[in-house]
Amino acid sequence: MSEQEFTKSLTYAPGLPKDATFYSGHKKRVTSHAVSEAAENALKERGVAVEDIAEIVFDLQTPFMAGLTMEACVENVRGALAKRELQHAILVGIELDKLAEKKMLSEPLQSLVDQDEGLFGVDETIALGAVSSFGSIAATTFGYLDKVKPKIIGRLDQEKHGKVNTFLDDIVCSIAADASSRLAHRVRDQEERRLPKKR
Known part of the structure; x- marks a missing residue:
């Protein structure tokens, strides 16, 4: 041709x-819808539900937002998941975890991913790349979650019996951090809209 x-x-x-x-x-x-659906399905297959991530967002933002609901947290997790950067990070990260479980990576990468080697930072790099489009709140929140590892993040990090979640736990940190930032910005926008107009 x-x-x-x-x-x-x-x-x-x-x-x-x-x-x-x-x-x-x-x-x-590949359509955006297909990528979005594949990313959410990949999370579900690895035992991560939107509601699991929303719980983390709720705990993070409750001290700063009176009357915060789980529904609002779920909505913002779904909003964050609509970003292509995050969808791509989910698909790449989970695929690498699955390949590591099947011992299909070349050495020394296989051992680095399988053992979640402390000096191996590519998992954080991919997750942080997805955080960058949500601003500084997301970046600092990601660092906090990566260190503290609350709820499902900690469970994924500690999961054994042949499971590899080297990339997945950081990706969940990223989603929760992105959703928290998204929520914080939207709440501020709502507050400002309620302010009396200056004459």
């Missing part, structure tokens, strides 16, 4: 040179 048979319809980002344009006519594209 010649280049003329394709339409230059997609670019990697605005402002890139023309040679960064790729031809979409012959490429299979």
